Amino acid sequence: MESKQTQTHDTGKKxxxxxxxxxxxxxxxxxxxxxxxxxxxxxxxxxxxxDCPISRYNxxxxxxxILRMAQLGMKDQVLKSDTIWLCAACYTCVDHCPxxxxxxxxxxxxxxxxxxxxxxxxNFKELASAILQTGYAYKIPELRMKKREExxxxxxxxxxxxxxxxxxxxxxxxxxxxxNKGGST
Amino acid sequence: MTEKKTExxxxxxxxxxxxxxxxRESAYEISARKVLTGLGLEIVEMPEFNCCGLPIDPVSHxxxxxxxxxxxxxxxxxxxxIITLCPGCGGTLRxxxxxxxxxxxxxxxxxxxxxxxxxxxxxxxxxxxxxxxxAEDIGFDKLKASVKKPLKSxxxxxxxxxxxxxxxxxxxxxxxxxxxxxxxxIRATGAKVVDYKNETQCCGASIIGINQDIPMxxxxxxxxxxxxxxxxxxxxxCPFCHLMFDTNQPRxxxxxxxxxELPALHYTQLLGLAMGFNPEELAIKELxxxxxxxxxxxxx
Numbered sequence: 001m002e003s004k005q006t007q008t009h010d011t012g013k014k015x016x017x018x019x020x021x022x023x024x025x026x027x028x029x030x031x032x033x034x035x036x037x038x039x040x041x042x043x044x045x046x047x048x049x050x051d052c053p054i055s056r057y058n059x060x061x062x063x064x065x066i067l068r069m070a071q072l073g074m075k076d077q078v079l080k081s082d083t084i085w086l087c088a089a090c091y092t093c094v095d096h097c098p099x100x101x102x103x104x105x106x107x108x109x110x111x112x113x114x115x116x117x118x119x120x121x122x123n124f125k126e127l128a129s130a131i132l133q134t135g136y137a138y139k140i141p142e143l144r145m146k147k148r149e150e151x152x153x154x155x156x157x158x159x160x161x162x163x164x165x166x167x168x169x170x171x172x173x174x175x176x177x178x179x180n181k182g183g184s185t
Numbered sequence: 186m187t188e189k190k191t192e193x194x195x196x197x198x199x200x201x202x203x204x205x206x207x208x209r210e211s212a213y214e215i216s217a218r219k220v221l222t223g224l225g226l227e228i229v230e231m232p233e234f235n236c237c238g239l240p241i242d243p244v245s246h247x248x249x250x251x252x253x254x255x256x257x258x259x260x261x262x263x264x265x266x267i268i269t270l271c272p273g274c275g276g277t278l279r280x281x282x283x284x285x286x287x288x289x290x291x292x293x294x295x296x297x298x299x300x301x302x303x304x305x306x307x308x309x310x311x312x313x314x315x316x317x318x319x320a321e322d323i324g325f326d327k328l329k330a331s332v333k334k335p336l337k338s339x340x341x342x343x344x345x346x347x348x349x350x351x352x353x354x355x356x357x358x359x360x361x362x363x364x365x366x367x368x369x370x371i372r373a374t375g376a377k378v379v380d381y382k383n384e385t386q387c388c389g390a391s392i393i394g395i396n397q398d399i400p401m402x403x404x405x406x407x408x409x410x411x412x413x414x415x416x417x418x419x420x421x422x423c424p425f426c427h428l429m430f431d432t433n434q435p436r437x438x439x440x441x442x443x444x445x446e447l448p449a450l451h452y453t454q455l456l457g458l459a460m461g462f463n464p465e466e467l468a469i470k471e472l473x474x475x476x477x478x479x480x481x482x483x484x485x
Contacts, residue, residue, distance in 0.1 A: 034291070035245065053387045057402045085243070085395045090387035091351035095361055102352070111243040120244055123394030127240045131252075135235040137204040144207065151215060151468070155209050158236035163255065164235055166301040173248035175240070 002027030016068050031113065034153055035105025042067045048093035048103045052088050063084040064094055070110065079114040085121055120180035130175055132168065135159015196228040198268040198318065199260045201278065204236055205424040206270055209432070212468035213424055216453040217270050217315060219462055224323055224331055229265050231256075237274040238281075251268055251298040252292070253281040254418065256358050257312065260302040269313040270453075272423045273391075275314030276348030281353045310458050314349050315453070319359055319367050328373045333461035335375025336483050341455070342379050342416035343367045344424035344430065345385050361385060370452060374459035381414035383407065390425035404429040405437045408445045416450045418479050420455055427451060431473045448476035458483060 030036050042064075049055050049064040065066045069078050076085065084107055093103040109175070113121075127137045136159060145156065168174040198221075206214050221228060238252035257278060260267045269275035273274055285292045287306040313321075319328060343364075351359040360368040364385060386407060389400030407431045408430065410418055421427045430449035438444055449472065455466040464485050469476055 090347040094352040160233040167251040171247035173245040
C-alpha cells in the first residue's frame, strides 16, 4: 500500500506529500461524480468551514481541508477518515460557496467512494437492511401499527420488497452492501 | 414559485408519509390529516410505499435516485401531486423530480433502472412539502379564513428545517438567509413570532447515527437562543427536527445542565388549534415536553 499510495513523511513540523500517478488521477475520478464536478474550482477561501454548523462543535471536521486533500489526491486519507461522515447535509456551504462548489455533494461523492472501499458505517448498513426488508428506513414495531388503528389512522402503505430488491441490484447497491458485510465500523 | 402556470389546480394529493413519521412522530400525521382535510384537501394514500431514498444517498446516490424515482412514478400513475410532511422526503422528491425533468442523461439512466420494475418516469407531477402546499396552493387568505380561534396570546419561535430551504437552486421556495414563509404561516394563526440568534442553523439531527454530541449541542444552543428571545414554544415542520427539539430536549437539559421546558409543536398542531380543533384531536398529549402551560395560555 505504501508504494502505491501517497506517502506522508512527518518531519517534525511539516508534512511532505509524495504524489503517485494513482493519487494524481483521484481528482478526475471524483469530478466525474454528479455534484462534484466543480471540485477544482475551490480556492480554499474557507467560507464553507466558517459557516458550517458541524465545524463549530467538532474540532476535526473541516470541509475546506477535506476538499484540499481531495484535490491533492490524498485518496486513502480522505476515504478512510471518519470525518467525511460528519456532514449533516444542511447545504449551508452549497448556498454560500463563492465558487459554486457543491461542497455537501462532494462529501456525498466521497462517501459513495468510501463504501466502495468497504468503509460503510454501521448505521447505514442498518438503514439499508430495513429498507430491503420493509420498504421503510426503520423497522416499525407491531405495537405502533396497532396504535395507528386505535387512533383511527389508515393502515400504513406496504413496501414493495421485490421492486426494492431489483432496484438495489440494478443500481449496483446490492453488490456494495455485500462488499461491506461484517467488519468495518 | 417555479411551478407552471398552466398546471390545473387540483386539490387531490398523494400523502407521502416517509419513515420517521410512522416510526416516531404520529402526532404530526394525526394533526396534518385533520388540518388538511379541514382545508378541503383530498388525501390519496400512497400505494406500495418505499423510503424516499435520502437516508441512503450518502452510500449510494444511484440507489437514492432509483427509490425516489419509483415513488414519483407511483404518484404519476395516481395522477396526483405528492404532499410530504417531512422536508427530507419533500426536498429529495422535489430535487430528483426537477433533475429528471431537466437532465436528459440522468433521466435515461434512471429509466434504465426503472425498466427492471416496468416503470418509466414521465415527469407529469410535482412533489411539495406541506409548507409549500399551504403557502402556494391553499394560500394565506384561505388559511386565515379557516382560523376560528386566533392564538393572539401566544409568542413562538420557528425552525424551518434545512431541506425546505437549501440548496436554493434546487428548492427555490423561501429565502434561506432570512426565511419568512413559516413565520407568515404562524402569523396566520394569530400567534406572534420572535426573531432569535442563528435562526437558520441546522439542528444536526441527520448525523445522530454517527455522532450524538454535535446534534445535542446544536439543538441546545438553538433552544437557549429561542428561550432568550422570549418564545413560549418552538414550531417545527420536520419530524427529525421535532425529535431533536421535543424527544431529546430532556436529555439536552441533563447534559447541558440547563432548563428549557420549551414545548415543541408541529406546525399542523398550532394551525389545528387555531382552526378550533381540541388538543386531543391534535394529539398534543403525545408531545414529550409538557405543553399544558401553553394550552392554558390559549384557553384550551
